[in-house]
Structure formats: structure tokens, C-alpha cells
Amino acid sequence: MKTLMTATALLLATSALASAEGVLNLYNWGNYTSPELLAKFEAETGIKVTVTDYDSNDTALAKVEAGGSGFDLVVPSANYVPIFVEKGLIQELDLTRLANHGNIAPEWVDVPWDKGRKFTIPWQWGSTGIAVNTSVYKGDPNTSAVFLQVPDELKGKINVVPEMNDIVNLAIMFVGGEPCTEDTEVLKKARDALLAAKPDWLSMDYGATEKMSNNDWAASVNWNGSSMRIRLANPDVVFGFPREGYPLFMDSVALLKDAQNVDEAYKFLDFIMIPENAAMISSFARYANGIAGSEPFMPEDMKTAPEVVVPEEFRAAGRFLPTCSPKATEYVTAIWTELQK
Numbered sequence: 001m002k003t004l005m006t007a008t009a010l011l012l013a014t015s016a017l018a019s020a021e022g023v024l025n026l027y028n029w030g031n032y033t034s035p036e037l038l039a040k041f042e043a044e045t046g047i048k049v050t051v052t053d054y055d056s057n058d059t060a061l062a063k064v065e066a067g068g069s070g071f072d073l074v075v076p077s078a079n080y081v082p083i084f085v086e087k088g089l090i091q092e093l094d095l096t097r098l099a100n101h102g103n104i105a106p107e108w109v110d111v112p113w114d115k116g117r118k119f120t121i122p123w124q125w126g127s128t129g130i131a132v133n134t135s136v137y138k139g140d141p142n143t144s145a146v147f148l149q150v151p152d153e154l155k156g157k158i159n160v161v162p163e164m165n166d167i168v169n170l171a172i173m174f175v176g177g178e179p180c181t182e183d184t185e186v187l188k189k190a191r192d193a194l195l196a197a198k199p200d201w202l203s204m205d206y207g208a209t210e211k212m213s214n215n216d217w218a219a220s221v222n223w224n225g226s227s228m229r230i231r232l233a234n235p236d237v238v239f240g241f242p243r244e245g246y247p248l249f250m251d252s253v254a255l256l257k258d259a260q261n262v263d264e265a266y267k268f269l270d271f272i273m274i275p276e277n278a279a280m281i282s283s284f285a286r287y288a289n290g291i292a293g294s295e296p297f298m299p300e301d302m303k304t305a306p307e308v309v310v311p312e313e314f315r316a317a318g319r320f321l322p323t324c325s326p327k328a329t330e331y332v333t334a335i336w337t338e339l340q341k
Helices: 035-045 057-065 078-086 164-174 184-200 208-213 224-233 262-271 275-285 326-340
Strands: 023-029 048-054 120-133 158-160 201-203 219-223 237-240 246-255 318-320
Touching: 023 057, 023 262, 035 048, 035 262, 035 275, 048 057, 057 078, 078 246, 120 208, 120 224, 120 275, 164 184, 164 219, 164 246, 164 326, 184 201, 184 326, 208 219, 208 224, 219 224, 224 237, 224 275, 246 262
Parallel strands: 023 048, 158 201, 158 219, 246 318
Antiparallel strands: 120 219, 120 237, 120 246
């Protein structure tokens, strides 16, 4: 789930995504794929990877479900993997073709969204919280009140990333509910909190890495890896973990059912499970990965980064978003639609 997004996905015509030996078409979140990793993969295999960006899980799901995308691999978040499986959009992996499958860290193998890792390979994982420029706001960043009860210093200066499940569930947890709740009283409180706060927001946009680095925004609901990149460019920025509850995510790579470059896809999947290569992914986007043995290859500054190493007092507040029931999804979508008006 997460870093800066770009909106180039739909600008590429499907015809441009050719099926040919030595090519691979990866559909991934924007600003999330290490150019160094791709260069190494091409140098070692001769396979050229074309990356097309998307800006949300819903965008990726809709594009793939429409059919004929021309993509081989996609990188959905944990709560969307079961949806891709249920809809028959991704295929079960042939683990005999993945010699490095055993490198997946034990805690990331029997995950609720993909038991035994039969459909996906870990990409990166992290958390959704609040990035705040302390030169503008010196209050507590570890609360969703920063964007739901916007302090005077941040009014008209705060951004909210337009990622439906993260934002609505942050609001649900803020008012005391659980992610994917069907409790209409809780959902009404969350909706009311969002609608009341929206006039104090500057924007609902992706782009925090650049815009907070440049002081265009003073705060943003954001992801931890992106927020680390911001802090390295702008030391005034800190990342807060909302104590009321915040989403954790893991994005994983899946092989599409209609992939045309299957051999190339398997080579890439096996390649990213080599510890040194997994660390290269993390080094670029600044999120943790799920590959055992990658730690010695990780950047030193990530090993102690406050965005990556969650303070003990806030660890219990983080939770992976489940795949919502149809009714809960309907409620969340309705709230989101109203918020977009």
C-alpha cells in the first residue's frame, strides 16, 4: 500500500504492452519500484520490465477486471488479495518454479489473506499515519485528530491522501469502531467526522513526498516509507502513529490469470525473493519487506528510522485491514462517495 502515487496507468494503451520473449509488464503503485532493481534484473536476465503506475487498489482492480490489460504482474494490498482471488483475476503460483520461495520470512507465509503464500510474493509493508511539519505545528502528531479535528495551525495546510479504505477506517477507529464494521451508529460518527473536517483540508491528493519536502503542505495523512523520504529531505517533518488505531498494509506481487509473459514473470518473482534484491526494493521506497536475510543489505538509516521502527506504545494500535464484507464495503463506499462531493 504505499508511497507517492502517479496517475500514468491509464495513459498507456493496451496495445503498447506487447507479449514478446524478454519483456515483462508490471502494474504497480507509483514511485514504488526501484529503478536500480529493474536495471539489475535486466542485466542478469535480459528481460526488459515496463512499469505502469496506478494510484489506488480500486484503480488496479477495475483495470484488471476489465480484461485485456496486457499486464503480467500486479501488486495489490493485503485486503485486496482475496478479492483478486475470488474474482479469478490472479493464478495460483507454481512453487516448483520459485527456488527462493523459502526466503519468505516465516511470519509472512501463513498470512490471513494468502495462506501458505500460494498466490502472492511479498513486496513491501508499512503503516498509514500522519506526517506533520513541526515548524508549523508543534502539537501531538500521534492522533487522527490532526486531520479529523484540524488544529488552527494546520487549517488549509493539510492534505488527505484519497485512499478510501485507509481514510474511512482511520475515521472509524478514531470514533471507537473496528475496521470493516457494519455498525451503522459507528459508521455515522465516522462519516460525520470526515464531512465536518473536510472544509479544513487543503486537498485530497497524492504527492506528499514532493509537496511536504518542498513545504507546499504542512501535514498529510501519509504512509511511513514516503514520510521517511520526506524527513530526509525536510528534517522538520515527523511521522505520527494514531493511537486510536491505524492501518498496516502489505503489498504483494501476484501473477495475473491472463499474463502473457509467464516465464519472465516467474523469473522476476524469484529474483525479488533474493535477500539482497528485496533490500534494494526497500532502499528505494523506504518500507520494510517480507524476505528473511535482507536485513544486512538494508540501508543503515532504515534500521533505526522512527517511521519504520514503531514506538512500543503505538504498536498495538496498528492493524491489518481485513477484507470487508459486501455490506461493510457498501457502507465504506457510500461514505467515500459522499466525501468526494
